[in-house]
Amino acid sequence: MNTPAKPQLIVIGNGMVGHHMVERLVERGATEAFDILVFGEERHLAYDRVHLSDYFSGRDAQSLALCATDYYAEHGVQLRQREAVTAIHRDRQEVETPQGRYRYDRLVLATGSTPFVPPIPGNDRDNCLVYRTLDDLDAIRAAAASATTGVVVGGGLLGLEAANALRGLNLDTAVVEFAPRLMPMQVDNEGGELLREKIEALGVQVLTGRATQEIVDGEASRHRMVFQDEKVLETDLIVFSAGIRPRDELARDSGLEIGERGGVVIDDHCLTSDPTILAIGEVALWNNSIFGLVAPGYQMAKVAAATLLEGNEAFKGADMSTKLKLMGVDVGSIGDAHGDRTPGARQFRFLDPLKQQYRKLVVSSDGKRLVGAMLVGDNSYYDTLLQYYANRIELPEDPAALILPAGSEAAPALGPDALPETATICSCHNVTKADVCSAIDGGAVDLGAVKGATKASTGCGGCAALLKTLVDHELESRGVEVDKSICEHFAHTRQELYDIVRVEGIKTFSELMEKHGSKVGHSLGCDICKPAVASILASCFNEPITDAAHIPLQDTNDTFMANMQKNGTYSVVPRIAGGEITPDKLVVLGQVAQKYNLYTKVTGGQRIDLFGARLEDLPAIWGELIEAGFETGHAYGKSTRTVKSCVGSTWCRYGVQDSVGMAIQLENRYKGLRAPHKLKFAVSGCTRECAEAQSKDVGVIATENGWNLYVCGNGGMRPRHAELFATDLSDEELFRTIDRFLMFYIRTADRLQRTSIWRESLEGGLDYLKQVILEDSLGIGEELERQMQAVVDTYECEWANAISDPEKLKRFRSFVNDARPDPDIIYTTERGQLRPA
Amino acid sequence: MSSAIAAKTMTQTWQILCTRADLVPYSGVAAWVETPEGPAQVAIFYLPGQAQELYAIDHHDPFSNANVIARGIVGDLKGQPVVASPIYKQHFRLEDGQCLEDESVRLRTWKVSFKGDEVWIEA
Ligand code: SRM
Ligand SMILES: Cc1cc2nc3c(=O)[nH]c(=O)nc-3n(C[C@H](O)[C@H](O)[C@H](O)COP(=O)(O)OP(=O)(O)OC[C@H]3O[C@@H](n4cnc5c(N)ncnc54)[C@H](O)[C@@H]3O)c2cc1C
Ligand code: SF4
Ligand code: FES
Numbered sequence: 001m002n003t004p005a006k007p008q009l010i011v012i013g014n015g016m017v018g019h020h021m022v023e024r025l026v027e028r029g030a031t032e033a034f035d036i037l038v039f040g041e042e043r044h045l046a047y048d049r050v051h052l053s054d055y056f057s058g059r060d061a062q063s064l065a066l067c068a069t070d071y072y073a074e075h076g077v078q079l080r081q082r083e084a085v086t087a088i089h090r091d092r093q094e095v096e097t098p099q100g101r102y103r104y105d106r107l108v109l110a111t112g113s114t115p116f117v118p119p120i121p122g123n124d125r126d127n128c129l130v131y132r133t134l135d136d137l138d139a140i141r142a143a144a145a146s147a148t149t150g151v152v153v154g155g156g157l158l159g160l161e162a163a164n165a166l167r168g169l170n171l172d173t174a175v176v177e178f179a180p181r182l183m184p185m186q187v188d189n190e191g192g193e194l195l196r197e198k199i200e201a202l203g204v205q206v207l208t209g210r211a212t213q214e215i216v217d218g219e220a221s222r223h224r225m226v227f228q229d230e231k232v233l234e235t236d237l238i239v240f241s242a243g244i245r246p247r248d249e250l251a252r253d254s255g256l257e258i259g260e261r262g263g264v265v266i267d268d269h270c271l272t273s274d275p276t277i278l279a280i281g282e283v284a285l286w287n288n289s290i291f292g293l294v295a296p297g298y299q300m301a302k303v304a305a306a307t308l309l310e311g312n313e314a315f316k317g318a319d320m321s322t323k324l325k326l327m328g329v330d331v332g333s334i335g336d337a338h339g340d341r342t343p344g345a346r347q348f349r350f351l352d353p354l355k356q357q358y359r360k361l362v363v364s365s366d367g368k369r370l371v372g373a374m375l376v377g378d379n380s381y382y383d384t385l386l387q388y389y390a391n392r393i394e395l396p397e398d399p400a401a402l403i404l405p406a407g408s409e410a411a412p413a414l415g416p417d418a419l420p421e422t423a424t425i426c427s428c429h430n431v432t433k434a435d436v437c438s439a440i441d442g443g444a445v446d447l448g449a450v451k452g453a454t455k456a457s458t459g460c461g462g463c464a465a466l467l468k469t470l471v472d473h474e475l476e477s478r479g480v481e482v483d484k485s486i487c488e489h490f491a492h493t494r495q496e497l498y499d500i501v502r503v504e505g506i507k508t509f510s511e512l513m514e515k516h517g518s519k520v521g522h523s524l525g526c527d528i529c530k531p532a533v534a535s536i537l538a539s540c541f542n543e544p545i546t547d548a549a550h551i552p553l554q555d556t557n558d559t560f561m562a563n564m565q566k567n568g569t570y571s572v573v574p575r576i577a578g579g580e581i582t583p584d585k586l587v588v589l590g591q592v593a594q595k596y597n598l599y600t601k602v603t604g605g606q607r608i609d610l611f612g613a614r615l616e617d618l619p620a621i622w623g624e625l626i627e628a629g630f631e632t633g634h635a636y637g638k639s640t641r642t643v644k645s646c647v648g649s650t651w652c653r654y655g656v657q658d659s660v661g662m663a664i665q666l667e668n669r670y671k672g673l674r675a676p677h678k679l680k681f682a683v684s685g686c687t688r689e690c691a692e693a694q695s696k697d698v699g700v701i702a703t704e705n706g707w708n709l710y711v712c713g714n715g716g717m718r719p720r721h722a723e724l725f726a727t728d729l730s731d732e733e734l735f736r737t738i739d740r741f742l743m744f745y746i747r748t749a750d751r752l753q754r755t756s757i758w759r760e761s762l763e764g765g766l767d768y769l770k771q772v773i774l775e776d777s778l779g780i781g782e783e784l785e786r787q788m789q790a791v792v793d794t795y796e797c798e799w800a801n802a803i804s805d806p807e808k809l810k811r812f813r814s815f816v817n818d819a820r821p822d823p824d825i826i827y828t829t830e831r832g833q834l835r836p837a
Numbered sequence: 838m839s840s841a842i843a844a845k846t847m848t849q850t851w852q853i854l855c856t857r858a859d860l861v862p863y864s865g866v867a868a869w870v871e872t873p874e875g876p877a878q879v880a881i882f883y884l885p886g887q888a889q890e891l892y893a894i895d896h897h898d899p900f901s902n903a904n905v906i907a908r909g910i911v912g913d914l915k916g917q918p919v920v921a922s923p924i925y926k927q928h929f930r931l932e933d934g935q936c937l938e939d940e941s942v943r944l945r946t947w948k949v950s951f952k953g954d955e956v957w958i959e960a
Binding site for chain 2: 488523524525526527530531548551552553554555556559560564566567568810811813814815816817818820822824
């Protein structure tokens with residue numbers, strides 16, 4: 001077929017803003033109008049540079065990525081990573097890279113900026129680095145390995161962030177700033193002084209008013225920095241963070257209009273001086289300003305997408321207010337924080353030298369409007385002040401109250417009602433109160449749906465609290481009857497069904513349906529409510545899931561007590577509590593795998609998975625395993641999986657408690673427990689945390705005095721660190737706390753909700769959870785313990801139960817009228833083992 | 838991806854498949870059946886007490902290409918009895934095999950009924 005070629009759109013730069021524009025384009029169906037080709041010089045798919053420093057505190061490149069790996073391919077956008085554009089030939093509408101030349105019809109520059117390295121002799125010595133990309137961070141990490149001291153040149157926002165990173169890499173760290181104070185852009189002398197005190201208290205040396213003249217060989221360290229006053233500072237590693245410079249070389253060389261101090265000049269539609277070319281993000285200069293923040297970049301991305309699609313949106317500048325936490329110190333800056341851009345402005349200041357807090361208000365000459373504010377030490381004032389500023393809300397009679405300590409005559413925080421419709425809630429995605437309200441009116445019935453519809457709070461996350469308050473408020477004010485029914489068969493939530501089952505002692509699905517079903521259709525239930533009710537019944541009464549009344553409710557994995565594989569075969573995972581296994585048992589696993597020709601793999605849960613078992617072989621396989629003392633591992637159930645352990649004090653020279661022993665006790669206590677989702681545990685013998693307990697639903701870490709308990713972590717798609725819940729527990733206290741915690745989760749969570757998500761949606765958060773579990777604020781502690789004990793007392797290996805019952809075994813025939821195995825299951829071999837063909 | 842609907846030919850006959858005791862109430866079992874096109878795997882669902890108690894539908898899941906339909910969860914959506922594929926969870930109407938998520942996919946179905954305690958199928 002002869003389809004006319006689509007116009008070619010080329011995007012240079014796969015950074016935050018370039019990616020954001022691609023997303024906006026995809027959303028608006030631009031892949032129909034253009035062939036889109038993106039060049040990215042970096043090795044990594046666009047990632048969250050704002051949270052770059054998290055890379056040093058445990059996040060990896062993948063979790064920082066702004067989209068799934070296959071996002072580009074999935075939407076037919078071509079992405080050429082590690083291919084930098086080296087020239088733009090505007091006469092021929094081509095861009096050039098080392099690999100070739102590519103024609104464009106429209107071109108977008110999203111090349112961001114580079115850290116500014118002051119022209120100091122010696123700035124190119126080894127271990128003189130910058131802080132902008134993941135590769136930079138790798139280089140810093142590598143250099144730090146052989147260093148003991150580090151210096152950051154530049155005491156601005158990014159410099160302090162870099163300094164914190166060096167400190168985290170265990171370097172003796174110093175910050176050298178040319179200006180007389182830290183963060184000169186955001187704070188004044190008073191604020192800067194306070195900041196210095198706080199940062200020095202963290203052990204970071206602060207040198208202000210220092211200009212480095214040259215960098216030479218050091219005596220005790222690798223480098224010596226020589227300052228204007230001949231003073232010197234020795235260090236092994238230097239990170240330059242003295243501001244940013246737009247990456248405008250390509251534009252400059254091809255003759256596009258460039259600002260005096262750099263930056264590609266754009267108009268309100270993000271068009272450069274050549275209207276086939278657009279520029280967005282930190283490379284773009286609008287109205288003589290570069291915007292070094294992501295929110296304005298995102299706004300440009302949105303405008304540019306509209307411009308490309310012949311829409312008409314305009315970039316109108318952006319607010320540079322910021323709220324940050326640097327080395328644990330809150331700093332906030334709103335509007336004209338210095339008060340030097342507003343004629344006649346008046347200032348209010350509050351300084352608490354003991355608490356180390358400083359706040360300043362800049363108010364218009366008539367005292368009615370807030371034109372700027374500055375916060376050091378406590379950002380809890382920020383949201384309210386920003387709303388006064390951004391929405392030009394009239395100030396109260398006595399504006400000073402806005403910065404006085406809470407508890408004094410302080411003005412109350414602005415409620416969602418006080419915000420005008422035009423109030424910006426999320427500046428990253430430019431979402432106003434009106435947008436949120438219309439999303440709600442358009443059918444978004446909870447926070448998640450509002451986020452999905454508006455994208456609010458999916459950028460820097462700074463607006464999350466405000467958004468939640470607003471959404472809650474708006475939903476309430478609409479008296480929204482939120483339909484939380486689990487499915488069409490029950491007009492109840494999972495939590496309500498759980499309560500009904502408990503209170504009325506209902507023991508079967510059919511009884512529940514009869515008494516509480518919504519009586520639609522045939523009342524057979526469905527694949528949503530049946531497994532959910534099966535799980536509730538199991539949590540409450542723990543009857544074998546293969547009993548006749550329960551079997552039709554189960555997912556196939558539970559029905560056959562094995563995980564179904566993509567070719568219809570199953571996997572077999574016996575329990576290996578705590579990962580401890582005797583050589584004899586290990587041999588049996590090998591023998592069974594040999595006999596039934598099973599693919600064998602060590603799992604991430606410290607046990608052994610045997611794959612490729614045919615349905616009809618499962619009973620025989622389990623017969624042999626049970627004979628050898630194994631029991632089911634519930635790898636198929638939404639239930640307790642594994643308790644991972646480290647070797648602990650029995651072998652490890654650092655261990656302070658017997659982590660293996662505890663892991664086995666925990667696994668044996670909670671095995672067989674069915675829950676809304678799977679449960680994973682781990683126990684580490686000391687803070688080195690070899691068992692990765694902080695990534696589990698229940699994590700236990702040994703202390704000198706007992707056990708620290710962490711809860712609600714998980715790995716998987718959206719990893720979440722577990723939170724410290726209780727410290728120095730004895731064995732008994734540990735069991736009791738976990739009993740209560742798990743039963744409370746089982747009672748209140750939604751179906752298929754892991755503890756992490758449940759915890760995040762729990763109103764009142766961790767504090768509330770602590771009150772309920774540790775302080776028994778609801779008075780249900782004993783009841784929860786009793787319920788857990790009942791599950792523990794009724795444990796029975798469900799495979800052992802099934803193979804002793806010929807009726808149940810009938811279920812494992814492949815065909816009821818023929819012993820022939822399924823001929824469509826075909827295997828081949830790979831690396832000496834079988835796999836599905 | 839649509840499976841062919843078995844041509845109704847004169848050679849179709851009623852044959853005995855299994856007994857009531859082989860069935861699992863409110864769930865499915867798989868069986869072999871001889872059809873004019875050759876042997877086929879069929880999923881038999883048994884819904885005691887419902888207006889229609891027995892259904893026979895293709896055991897082959899066209900989305901995963903595995904023979905697993907009998908192992909899916911039976912339910913009803915908007916009043917129509919369905920089975921959910923245990924692998925990728927599409928729903929198929931027991932009545933006529935129609936996939937609810939994809940109009941172009943329909944599983945083969947057969948007539949089944951009890952003769953006393955025996956299960957008979959027309960294929
Ligand atoms: C076998 C194993 C991979 C391996 O070879 O190591 C595995 C295999 C499966 N995982 Fe896993 N996971 C395995 C460890 C993990 C881990 C690591 C761990 O537990 O330490 C994780 C991340 C930790 C976590 O869960 O928080 C993990 C996160 C997942 C997820 C994502 C869960 C989430 O909340 O995001 C799923 C999907 C789900 O459960 O819905 C999943 C689902 C699955 C399923 C059940 C997918 C399926 O439905 O077919 C896989 C079937 C296994 C089978 O057929 O036997 N698996 N899975 C591991 C079995 C451990 C065990 O001994 O039981
Ligand atoms: C440590 C750190 C912390 C920050 N914290 C915050 C914060 O808290 N809040 C905030 O709002 N902002 C913050 N920022 C700033 C924010 O990250 C930037 O504003 C944002 O990334 C700008 O996006 P961009 O797409 O314009 O540039 P970038 O994200 O830098 O993307 C530009 C991309 O283009 C690529 N590129 C350049 N030239 C070429 C070429 N010729 N060919 C191919 N590819 C090319 C680059 O390699 C880069 O990947 C922070 C930045 C850093 C470094
Ligand atoms: S967590 Fe501690 S006790 Fe356990 S293996 Fe690691 S270092 Fe040893
Ligand atoms: S302000 Fe950044 S996500 Fe909303």
